[in-house]
Amino acid sequence: MLSLNSVSKTYADGTEALRDIRLDIEQGEIVALVGGSGCGKTTLMRLISGLDTASSGTIAVDGETIAAPHPAVGVVFQEPRLLPWLSVADNIAFGLHHLPKTERTTASEAALERVGLAGYGARWPRELSGGQQQRVSIARALVPKPKVLLLDEPFSALDAFTRASLHEHLLTLWEASRPTVVIVTHDVDEAIRLADRVIVMQPKPGRIFETVSVAAPRPRDPLGLPYEKAKRRVLHALDRSLQNEIKAKKPAPQGSEAALWW
Amino acid sequence: MSEQSLARDDENAALQAPRSSIMRKVLHYALAFALPVILALGWEYAVHAGWSNGRLMPPPSRILDAFADLAQSGELWTHIVATLIRVLAGFALGAVSGAVIGALSGVSDIARRTLDPSLQALRSVPSIAWVPLFLLWLGIFEASKIALIAVGVFFPVYLGVSGAIESIDRKLVEVGRVFRLTPFQMVTRILLPAILPATIIALRAGLGLGFMFVVAAEFMGASEGLGYLLVDGQQMGRPDRILAAIIAFAALGKICDGILVILTRPLLRWQDLVRSKL
Numbered sequence: 001m002l003s004l005n006s007v008s009k010t011y012a013d014g015t016e017a018l019r020d021i022r023l024d025i026e027q028g029e030i031v032a033l034v035g036g037s038g039c040g041k042t043t044l045m046r047l048i049s050g051l052d053t054a055s056s057g058t059i060a061v062d063g064e065t066i067a068a069p070h071p072a073v074g075v076v077f078q079e080p081r082l083l084p085w086l087s088v089a090d091n092i093a094f095g096l097h098h099l100p101k102t103e104r105t106t107a108s109e110a111a112l113e114r115v116g117l118a119g120y121g122a123r124w125p126r127e128l129s130g131g132q133q134q135r136v137s138i139a140r141a142l143v144p145k146p147k148v149l150l151l152d153e154p155f156s157a158l159d160a161f162t163r164a165s166l167h168e169h170l171l172t173l174w175e176a177s178r179p180t181v182v183i184v185t186h187d188v189d190e191a192i193r194l195a196d197r198v199i200v201m202q203p204k205p206g207r208i209f210e211t212v213s214v215a216a217p218r219p220r221d222p223l224g225l226p227y228e229k230a231k232r233r234v235l236h237a238l239d240r241s242l243q244n245e246i247k248a249k250k251p252a253p254q255g256s257e258a259a260l261w262w
Numbered sequence: 263m264s265e266q267s268l269a270r271d272d273e274n275a276a277l278q279a280p281r282s283s284i285m286r287k288v289l290h291y292a293l294a295f296a297l298p299v300i301l302a303l304g305w306e307y308a309v310h311a312g313w314s315n316g317r318l319m320p321p322p323s324r325i326l327d328a329f330a331d332l333a334q335s336g337e338l339w340t341h342i343v344a345t346l347i348r349v350l351a352g353f354a355l356g357a358v359s360g361a362v363i364g365a366l367s368g369v370s371d372i373a374r375r376t377l378d379p380s381l382q383a384l385r386s387v388p389s390i391a392w393v394p395l396f397l398l399w400l401g402i403f404e405a406s407k408i409a410l411i412a413v414g415v416f417f418p419v420y421l422g423v424s425g426a427i428e429s430i431d432r433k434l435v436e437v438g439r440v441f442r443l444t445p446f447q448m449v450t451r452i453l454l455p456a457i458l459p460a461t462i463i464a465l466r467a468g469l470g471l472g473f474m475f476v477v478a479a480e481f482m483g484a485s486e487g488l489g490y491l492l493v494d495g496q497q498m499g500r501p502d503r504i505l506a507a508i509i510a511f512a513a514l515g516k517i518c519d520g521i522l523v524i525l526t527r528p529l530l531r532w533q534d535l536v537r538s539k540l
Contacts, residue, residue: 097441
């Protein structure tokens, strides 16, 4: 279980990025974080990945506190971030350095097959398309078998068709080892297609505004009623989360918070 | 599947490449040699026709004769070996110290703030200005010459390595952090491969400067070396020998650079070079 216990983050320049995030995610659950810009989604991902540390509160995976990058947490960034000097297979095996070479090879070959890139192992990352590179990046994160997989807007730079096929790849990979998945996205359809729970966040400071459970069974039919219902609820919540912000701003345009901001 | 058709296109391109690329290579070589060959033949003809006596600017045939003379007496090889040893020794010294100090000031902020301003100031000192000082300090034999060449090689390598470290992609370093690399692994698995291309370019620039500085070094009183051959040719009134030495310099420099490129090519196979596509 991934548990966030009153997590807050204030940056050195005084910006309050996250306030009091409380969230428990079951093992094997897929959770999507959506919200307007500046609501702290990426900050939250960096905290869970251990790349940044929370100002207060704790993050734990199965009771183990995350304060630095941890083997139980795998990360897929917005860009593939493959190492250009390593072959595709070596990139996938990057996190398996401690294993003997034969084990690394078998692991990366199996992973390549699972992401539909069998036979691409000897190529350079630059020879792959954007979607293929991102698949390699997902494989790299999953090969060390993390309990939690974090994806920070992983498909936002890809076209709609590639994105749809990557959703399927991701779900297939998830089926294989059932890690907990937290995915940040600004695409409501992506959130509902993938997630068991969609968490709508609210900006300044970043907070959880509302949680929408998606009951539809997988594979999800985007034209079905449960899908449509969930989508409406998420869109509605997003709308209100932003309206609240506008209302909150109006009465005190020159309030103390606004002054601090500059 | 669009991916498969893309892959097939790649293969087709790869199959067609050799034939056209050989033709293109021949054409490139022909273009590269056209200008010097035409100029040389033209000058040869002008001297033969009596338009010029070719005393100060000897025709190619006389330069070739000078070359042959020098080669037969064995002088040429003595000079080339002497120059080559100096350049290589100075290059090794300058490249290693440039890489180490460049790495230091690339990695550590304090080191950069302490070292970089002084080094940048020293960099603008003309090479010849060091000559009297090195002669006083190190004598007129090999040490002073090698030191001068090392100074020439040091700066481009220093600049290249420190700049490469500063401009490493932080996003790739973050990948290393996510996979919990130790500081040592971070250096060997991320930092070194990332700075390799810029470092090799810096080494090539350093080698080029090494050849420039070796002439300055050999002007300051050498009894052998291609630079000595230049001075000797001037004093004996032998422009053919001067030109032979200049051509030897050009060939030697090009060959050394080529060897460096070939030696380092396997390390840079991963780069997406425009050159490899031409």
